[in-house]
Amino acid sequence: xxxxxRLAFAAILFIYSISLTxxxxxxxxxxxxxxxxxTLANASQFGMGGIGIATPSRFNINNMNxxxxxxNTLSSFSMGLAVDYRSLSTEDLTQKNGGALLxxxxxxxxxxxxxxxxxVGVMPFSSVNYNIKAKDVVPNTTIPNTLDLEGTGGLAQxxxxxxxxxxxxxxxxxxxxxxxxxxxxxxxSQVDSTNYKTIFNRQTVxxxxxxxxxxxxxxxxxxxxxxxxxxxxxxxxxxxxxSTSWLxxxxxxxxxxxxxxxLQFKSPGSFVIPxxxxxxxxxxxxxxxxxxxxxxxxxxxxxxxxxGNTDGFKNVYSMAVGAEWIPDFNSVSSYLARVAYRIGxxxxxxxxxxxxxxxxxxGINFGWSLPIARGSSSxxxxxxLGQRGNLSSNPVRERxxxxxVGITINDRWFVRxxxx
Numbered sequence: 466x467x468x469x470x471r472l473a474f475a476a477i478l479f480i481y482s483i484s485l486t487x488x489x490x491x492x493x494x495x496x497x498x499x500x501x502x503x504t505l506a507n508a509s510q511f512g513m514g515g516i517g518i519a520t521p522s523r524f525n526i527n528n529m530n531x532x533x534x535x536x537n538t539l540s541s542f543s544m545g546l547a548v549d550y551r552s553l554s555t556e557d558l559t560q561k562n563g564g565a566l567l568x569x570x571x572x573x574x575x576x577x578x579x580x581x582x583x584x585v586g587v588m589p590f591s592s593v594n595y596n597i598k599a600k601d602v603v604p605n606t607t608i609p610n611t612l613d614l615e616g617t618g619g620l621a622q623x624x625x626x627x628x629x630x631x632x633x634x635x636x637x638x639x640x641x642x643x644x645x646x647x648x649x650x651x652x653x654s655q656v657d658s659t660n661y662k663t664i665f666n667r668q669t670v671x672x673x674x675x676x677x678x679x680x681x682x683x684x685x686x687x688x689x690x691x692x693x694x695x696x697x698x699x700x701x702x703x704x705x706x707x708s709t710s711w712l713x714x715x716x717x718x719x720x721x722x723x724x725x726x727x728l729q730f731k732s733p734g735s736f737v738i739p740x741x742x743x744x745x746x747x748x749x750x751x752x753x754x755x756x757x758x759x760x761x762x763x764x765x766x767x768x769x770x771x772x773g774n775t776d777g778f779k780n781v782y783s784m785a786v787g788a789e790w791i792p793d794f795n796s797v798s799s800y801l802a803r804v805a806y807r808i809g810x811x812x813x814x815x816x817x818x819x820x821x822x823x824x825x826x827x828g829i830n831f832g833w834s835l836p837i838a839r840g841s842s843s844x845x846x847x848x849x850l851g852q853r854g855n856l857s858s859n860p861v862r863e864r865x866x867x868x869x870v871g872i873t874i875n876d877r878w879f880v881r882x883x884x885x
Contacts, residue, residue: 533636
């Protein structure tokens, strides 16, 4: 049985690594930096607006704050699917796209029950998927020129986290992640009066380690009621990589022009991810109601792109609130009474500047967890309706529908047998 579990887990990781090449969301804003940065929230947290810094859960793995892992007293396996549907609008055009892919594979287990728990998993870190066409003129002339900008790829993270309960109510956590993946950017220029195209392609492959940590304090007011406060900190980190660039000239049907050399350049570099801070609070009535809120601040003015340029970044913050309600956790007569219902709201600033203006994102989240098996496992669903950018100050407005659908299986997998 153990061998089958290991083989299944390895197969899922292999499938996930392949799925990284297929991006679920297409956005022109992913042209910036290392692309659109992804949330650490799983399906249950996503339904509450993406909060999780101060919301401990026994039945769902917490990726937001490793200090909350000691509350995962069962061995847990979680896998999720991401779905994204988007409507992109400019002043003149509207485009719609969508897709789905495997989003996360996560496993946690207690080392010392109620004292120390570990978690490992693979999740997305960023996504690049854009295709932009624009009209321009050749410098110092009035000759029309057509530009075609295309980008694909993204980064993923394989992480390992530990959470330890130091004393009653106070816990600490540490999270290490290996960030890896590749990003392809292609720029094609064609003067309208000619039959030739100049193509510049750059592929950047990243791979490096990052660290982060968290604190959590839970005050148990009585047997059912508790208040929590949590902090997270991710120090500035440098993701090293290597870039390979090609410059060539082709005809309009993509045939390389005879007698023209293809130039290739290789160079090392890195992308500097800035320090990030998070703070959250929550109120919990055990197995009944959870209400929480959090604030995050990120020092993106200290970020640097692969070439060392700091332009186009700014410090940003985000806010979110959410709630979870279970009508009757122990109901035997009504299945719907045992369902966990969730709702949340969030607002976030983008660290990238577009057309000299900041890009803001607002969304409404909702979702639920459907109990399965003996009640400790669940089918988790989280949904978000949101908008990023606006046509009054940004070149593109995105209205989107996102969902995370996952399954969480909880059990006691490492209990020593007492009887044969």
